[in-house]
Amino acid sequence: MARGSGSGSAHVVALAFPQAGHTNPMLQFSKDLASQGVIITFVSFAFDHHRMLKADKTLQRMGIRLRFESIPDHLPPGVDIVSDLFKIFGQLYQMEGSDLEKVIQRLNVTGPPVTCILHDVFMPWVAQVSHNLNIPRAVFYTQSATVGAIYHHFKYVQKWNNCEQDSKDAVVIPAIGEMRMPDLPSSFFPPLLTAGYLDICLSLVDSFNRASWVIWNSFDELEGKAINHLREANVPVCTVGPLIPSAFLDRRNSEDTQFGGSPWEEETEECMEWLNSKPPHSVVYVSFGSIATISTKQIWEIGRGLQSSGQNYLWAIRPSAGQTTVWENFWEGFAEEIGDRGLIVKWSPQLKVLNHPSVGAFMSHCGWNSTLEALSCGVPLLACDLRFDQPANCKLIVDLWKMGIKLRRTQNADGDVMFAWDEIERCVRRVICSEEGAELRKNAVRCKESAKKAKMEGGSSHSNVNGFVKEISK
Structure with missing residues (x-):
């Protein structure tokens, strides 16, 4: 039955x-x-x-x-x-x-x-x-x-x-x-x-x-x-x-x-094949959830920061309103510039991605579900809180559980407040390449074991x- x-x-x-x-x-x-x-x-x-x-x-x-x-x-x-x-x-x-x-x-x-x-x-x-x-x-x-x-x-x-x-x-x-x-x-x-x-x-x-x-x-x-x-x-x-x-x-x-209720088709096979080709803890997974809208200027900053970091990344990003492909968000030549170091998809099987051994960090808006998914998979967070409950979640991640770092917003020359490319580059390297990142990962794994124990x-x-x-x- x-x-x-x-x-x-x-x-x-x-x-x-x-x-x-x-x-x-x-x-x-x-x-x-x-x-x-x-x-x-x-x-x-x-x-x-x-x-x-x-x-x-x-x-x-x-x-x-x-x-x-x-x-x-x-x-x-x-x-x-x-x-x-x-x-x-x-x-x-x-x-x-x-x-x-x-x-x-x-x-x-x-x-x-x-x-x-x-x-x-x-x-x-x-x-x-x-x-x-x-x-x-x-x-x-x-x-x-x-x-x-x-x-x-x-x-x-x-x-x-x-x-x-x-x-x-x-x-x-x-x-x-x-x-x-x-x-x-x-x-x-x-x-x-x-x-x-x-x-x-x-x-x-x-x-x-x-x-x-x-x-x-x-x-x-x-x-x-x-x-x-x-x-x-x-x-x-x-x-x-x-x-x-x-x-x-x-x-x-x-x-x-x-879960069963994904709002979009997940590009599972492409994501898994690409992740399988990468070393352990070497990939930054980037996703800002199912409802967040991000300006083209912010997308450019993220893209430049990821590229400048020199680290591998998988980025789930939907086309903006009126667009037919995600590539319309980027500058000309960006797709060629990525090479094999990055993979950009419209939507990913997030839990399978986070559970993959090659993933070393999750750049996230810190929605509660994404936070729990990262925690349950033992993945440290690059916290880019946007709105709603996310700032409070970010405080928990950084100050209480100590399994992530908070990215700072700054004001650019046009007066826009956003996550700048050099801040993204610096924080990605901190989590992927440093002893600090290894300690964050240990804390994330401890949270994972605690979560598993609660459900057993x-x-x-x-x-x-x-x-x-x-x-x-x-």
């Missing part, structure tokens, strides 16, 4: 925000639950349902069976999760829940009845559906526990004073310590602050206290102080991470080699998943 085909009494309806950084960890948690016999009905929104049907085929090849449903999203045709992100967020954040309620009512009739609703924190309206149907609810939080504790602090303890992001002021947050202004999530500063994003993030903290569980993609040994602080504040934290396909961490299912039998996250399954099976 396929994993998740449903011999138990627990039935979870899962609803994710339709962006890879949210969908992938919820799919992975759904797989973890399905491996214990929990029936999972994964509900997607109409504009994204085709991707979930593709994921279903991928999961079936792994021997994992989830059920998939969709509900209307009331979005205009042709929306794009990258260019229309804030439009999509605005619509899905404030929906009313009648469509989801109808799906759950139908599932309750056809059986087995739904015993838990699992939903992304960015969809607070699901609380009313849970109340109407008298079904326990679990909030799925996709950022770090540290970021959650920061928002919790400014929701209930200290009023935000609208400091400047580049000021030298600092705040002290219990269980976290001193945070400089540049280390806080970018929602505390314009333009996200003036757009109301901080108000939304603080309001979402309310959902912690009204839920039966807050499922966190982290683990106790990684963020123990922040997690314990939230628990002491009566937040029903259930850490289940890192939510990484089993083949790369606990190895309980060797067929589980990808008897580990903190594995035990929490078992406890969650027992509670929703009552």
Whole structure:
């Protein structure tokens, strides 16, 4: 019988925000639950349902069976999760829940009845559906526990004073310590602050206290102080991470080699063949996630810095809006200049890349999923935080776990603030070529072993998943 085909009494309806950084960890948690016999009905929104049907085929090849449903999203045709992100967020954040309620009512009739609703924190309206149907609810939080504790602090303890992001002021947050202004999530500063994003993030903290569980993609040994602080504040934290396909961490299912919900085709064969030709720890992998947009000027700086470093690099970069190829981002002759020392692809199988022995560093925007993937593969980070929760993640990487270095931004002659090519060159050499880099790698490997232990039998996250399954099976 396929994993998740449903011999138990627990039935979870899962609803994710339709962006890879949210969908992938919820799919992975759904797989973890399905491996214990929990029936999972994964509900997607109409504009994204085709991707979930593709994921279903991928999961079936792994021997994992989830059920998939969709509900209307009331979005205009042709929306794009990258260019229309804030439009999509605005619509899905404030929906009313009648469509989801109808799906759950139908599932309750056809059986087995739904015993838990699992939903992304960015969809607070699901609380009313849970109340109407008298079904326990679990909030799925996709950022770090540290970021959650920061928002919790400014929701209930200290009023935000609208400091400047580049000021030298600092705040002290219990269980976290001193945070400089540049280390806080970018929602505390314009333009996200003036757009109301901080108000939304603080309001979402309310959902912690009204839920039966807050499922966190982290683990106790990684963020123990922040997690314990939230628990002491009566937040029903259930850490289940890192939510990484089993083949790369606990190895309980060797067929589980990808999340299943990749937004683009991965150039797997080309990446693996190229990596196989490189010495151990010699390659810098570069990727800034599924939604980050980077200016052509910044792309030029990265390209020049990588070339000047003299090190091997694999760079996953999508064509910008209106472009047909990634090469339109670069100067004439760049493709020839790279030679065999670099490989540029539109999209890569990130976990397979990070797990390859030739990879020695990951230049990343420090999104939480990418951070956990690097950590789970024991790869040090070149931290280029951009926005949202990434500055706080960067502080964890550099100051707490000591498995990466932070690249500094500078202002160029045109007034643009960016990561300059010479800073990129210097930091790449620090991580790949120096004793400092070797020490960062040792720390990253220690984090990897800690993550593996948390997910293994008897580990903190594995035990929490078992406890969650027992509670929703009552």
